[in-house]
Each structure stands twice: as structure tokens, then as C-alpha cells.
Amino acid sequence: MEGRFVRTLVLFIVLTVVFGVLEKFWPSIPNQRKWRQGVWLDTFYWFFTPMVIQVLSIIAIALVLLPFYLLLERSLAWESILAGYGAFGQLPLWLQGLIAIVVGDFIGYWTHRWHHTSQLWDYHAIHHSSKTIDWLTAVRLHPVNDIISRVMQASPLMLLGLSPIAVELYTPLLSAYVAFIHANVSWTYGPFRYLLASPAFHRWHHTMDQEGWGKNFAGLFPIYDVMFGTFYLPSRQPKNFGLYNEEITESFVGHFLHPFRHWKFTKKWLVQRGGNHS
């Protein structure tokens, strides 16, 4: 637990410096305030997620996988679980990790899109609630949203037979990358824009302007958005962020309770947040 906290703190300090430099020299929105509304709340999420949500997610993934493993008569010995199963479990760890990223991002695309086009939007709205988008916005996630995404991504990969070590192999790198695509950085990657998600690509996903609704769901590979008709990257930079017509209390408790208060499902959101693309 203590090691986990220290790792999170070190990564926080490193990323503050790195993204501080990038946001200063290549800003998407020049002179955007660093001490914006919600900065302490997002800092709280930064530590809360690895300390609490990651642990709860592991328990949830284990509960989802257990009946399948029993059905498949997989050995439940700790070494067997760590080693993975079948042909996929035999592959070198780095290759398993690569497969996990590519397949995981495909699942991530659809899980994210599902959050935009169903009642799950009420949970995902928390992630979209910040009116200022910078690298720290990345961690603003309702625990239900976060746990569902992790379970949806990790469980099928482990059912394939990939080792959980491989599934987790690139997690620190990916967490830093997810923070980066939220950063106030103008990069689009030019001709490589379809290959890898850029800050401009993901910041368009966060715009409150209608042109960006239901666009750019991929976390890493925009090719999934191209394939499924949701890619959007004009040459301008997005300017307005946040929710179109919803107010959410800016506190952890406010965030947590929001979906339960807002239980009544409005069909309107389906259209506004991307349901018209299914």
C-alpha cells in the first residue's frame, strides 16, 4: 500500500514537470489557467484511483472470471493464473502485452461509446464535467465508470489466455499516455493522426460544441474511430469544454451521487452525446 502511494506520488511529480513544459511551449489554449476549478478534486482522484479503485477493480475482475475459469476447468493455482493459459499464454510477455493493448483498445472504444449512448452516460458525465481540460482531467472518473471499463477490458483478455502480468505490463505507460492526451497541448501528429491518439484528437472528444459530440472514442488507436465512423479532427483546436446542459456539484460526494440523483433517463442525451452514430 505504501509502495503504491509512493509510486503514484513520484509519477505525479514527474508528470507535473513534463506536462508543465509541454503545456507551456505547445499550448492548445494559450495562457490556460493551471489553478482552474476542480484542480484539487482531480488531484484527489489521482491518488484515490490507484489506492482504492484499482484494488476494487481487481476484485471485480476476479469475481467475473471465476465462473468462466471453473467452466473452462482452468487451474486456479496462483502460478497457473499468472502464467496465462493456452496458446496466448505461451507467447513472450511483451507480445502478449502488445496484443492486450490492441484488443484492449478495441474493447475500450466500444465500452466508451456505450457510456455515451446508454444510461451509463450519467456516470461518464463526471469525466466530461470539467470546463477546463488539462492532463489532470484524465483521472476525473466516477468509480462505477472506472470499474466497468477496467472489467470490460481486462476480463476478455484474460479469458483469451493472456497472463494478467501482460495485461498489466504497460499500465503505467498507458496511464501517463491517457493523461497526455488530455493535456493542454496542440499536437495532432499530422500524417500520423490516424495511427495514434493525439491531444488534439482527444480534446475534441471533450468539447461541449455539437460538432464534437459522439466523436473520437478511442483511447489509443484512432483507426477504430475511422472504421466505425466517429473520427473527427479539424485543423482548429477545440475551445469550449464541459457539459452542454447539465450542472454537477464540484465535490467528490457530488460527483459520486450525481448518477443516482439524475436517474431519470433522457433520450435527448442519446442524440447529444453520440447515440445518433450507432
Ligand SMILES: [Zn+2]
Ligand atoms: Zn467520453
